[in-house]
Structures are given as structure tokens and as C-alpha cells.
Amino acid sequence: EPEVTQTPSHQVTQMGQEVILRCVPISNHLYFYWYRQILGQKVEFLVSFYNNEISEKSEIFDDQFSVERPDGSNFTLKIRSTKLEDSAMYFCASSREGLVDTQYFGPGTRLTVL
Amino acid sequence: AQSVTQPDIHITVSEGASLELRCNYSYGATPYLFWYVQSPGQGLQLLLKYFSGDTLVQGIKGFEAEFKRSQSSFNLRKPSVHWSDAAEYFCAVGSSGAGSYQLTFGKGTKLSVIP
Numbered sequence: 672e673p674e675v676t677q678t679p680s681h682q683v684t685q686m687g688q689e690v691i692l693r694c695v696p697i698s699n700h701l702y703f704y705w706y707r708q709i710l711g712q713k714v715e716f717l718v719s720f721y722n723n724e725i726s727e728k729s730e731i732f733d734d735q736f737s738v739e740r741p742d743g744s745n746f747t748l749k750i751r752s753t754k755l756e757d758s759a760m761y762f763c764a765s766s767r768e769g770l771v772d773t774q775y776f777g778p779g780t781r782l783t784v785l
Numbered sequence: 786a787q788s789v790t791q792p793d794i795h796i797t798v799s800e801g802a803s804l805e806l807r808c809n810y811s812y813g814a815t816p817y818l819f820w821y822v823q824s825p826g827q828g829l830q831l832l833l834k835y836f837s838g839d840t841l842v843q844g845i846k847g848f849e850a851e852f853k854r855s856q857s858s859f860n861l862r863k864p865s866v867h868w869s870d871a872a873e874y875f876c877a878v879g880s881s882g883a884g885s886y887q888l889t890f891g892k893g894t895k896l897s898v899i900p
Contacts, residue, residue, distance in 0.1 A: 777828050
């Protein structure tokens with residue numbers, strides 16, 4: 672069964688550094704998402720992406736964040752200058768045309784900012 | 786704005802016992818409702834979903850959920866719990882149809898299973 676994959680599984684970085692989290696969505700899916708879960712808190716929506724542009728973003732997704740689909744398979748989340756409060760589990764998800772609401776999630780990348 | 790409440794943070798049941806996890810939502814129109822499960826170190830796996838029609842929906846791993854509009858609830862049930870069901874369970878609501886596909890999650894309910 673096809674699944675969403677994410678790399679790395681765990682990323683440790685220093686405050687102020689740039690990080691790129693990578694995701695490979697399910698191959699025939701056209702809608703892509705990033706969510707995050709701060710330890711002990713609920714999963715929160717960050718951004719959705721369709722047709723090579725952001726379709727929706729939350730208040731969390733400020734100018735420090737960006738997303739990109741650099742090729743036909745990868746979907747990335749970049750944080751330009753990490754803060755301590757960016758430490759969280761980041762989940763990528765994807766869904767397909769005609770069944771957009773059914774989102775399939777990857778295993779997550781745990782980001783630790785020191 | 787839509788929201789989801791899962792009133793139980795942690796539930797412990799004995800293996801073989803029945804299970805009900807509560808979920809209440811707030812949404813202006815007919816919601817799209819989901820239950821996801823997260824095992825330790827794993828991602829979120831979709832258990833089941835409700836879009837419309839029959840209010841009792843069946844999912845994977847023997848789970849089912851019932852949509853009750855009058856109570857704004859979408860409780861998850863399983864008649865006989867297995868030790869492998871120990872995980873965290875998240876209820877979520879989607880707002881498709883309003884041009885938005887983001888999911889809003891509850892805080893989750895952690896399920897422990899006693900052998």
C-alpha cells in the first residue's frame with residue numbers, strides 16, 4: 672500500500688539555523704499539507720499546497736516558513752531561522768483529486784531546536 | 786471557527802472489554818469527521834471517516850463511529866479491545882465545501898490496555 676514518507680525522522684538544530692524537512696507524498700496525490708504537533712498539544716494545520724501554490728495557511732505559517740515542490744515527488748517545508756518554539760513533530764500529508772478531505776499522513780519528523 | 790473536543794485525556798481498559806472514545810465538534814455546517822490513530826513512533830493512520838449518509842460508519846481494525854448531529858458527537862467504539870489497540874486516538878473535523886481542506890484536531894485520547 673502506498674504511503675507518505677518523511678525524512679529525516681529526527682532533526683536537531685541550533686536556534687537561528689535553517690532546516691528543511693522533506694516529504695514524499697503518495698504518487699497520484701495532488702494536495703499536500705504540513706501539520707505540526709508540539710509535545711503534549713494538539714496537531715495543528717500549517718499549510719496546504721495545490722497546483723504549485725499555497726492554497727491555505729494558518730497564522731502559525733509566518734514568513735519564516737516556506738514550502739516547495741522542487742520536483743515531481745518531493746514536498747519540502749523550510750524554516751529559515753529556527754526558534755526554540757519551533758521544536759515539534761512535523762507531519763506531512765497528502766490527498767488525491769476527488770477525495771481531497773481524506774488525508775494520508777507520514778510518520779513525522781521530530782524537530783528539536785537547541 | 787470549527788473545533789474538536791476530546792474530553793478524555795487517558796483511558797485504560799482491559800483486553801476484551803468494550804471501548805468508547807468521545808468526540809464533540811463545533812462546526813456550522815455538516816462536518817466531515819475523521820478518527821485517526823497514532824501508535825508510538827508512527828504517523829497518523831486513518832481509522833474511519835464520515836461525510837454523509839449512514840450515521841454509523843465502519844472503519845479498519847474493527848472500529849466504528851456514530852455521528853449524532855443532535856449531540857454534535859462522533860464517538861469511536863470497539864466491542865472488544867486488543868492489546869495492540871493501545872495508542873493515541875485523534876478525532877478531527879474538516880471543512881471541505883468552504884474552500885478549505887484543513888483538518889482541525891482534538892487533543893487526543895491515549896488508550897492503555899491491560900492484559
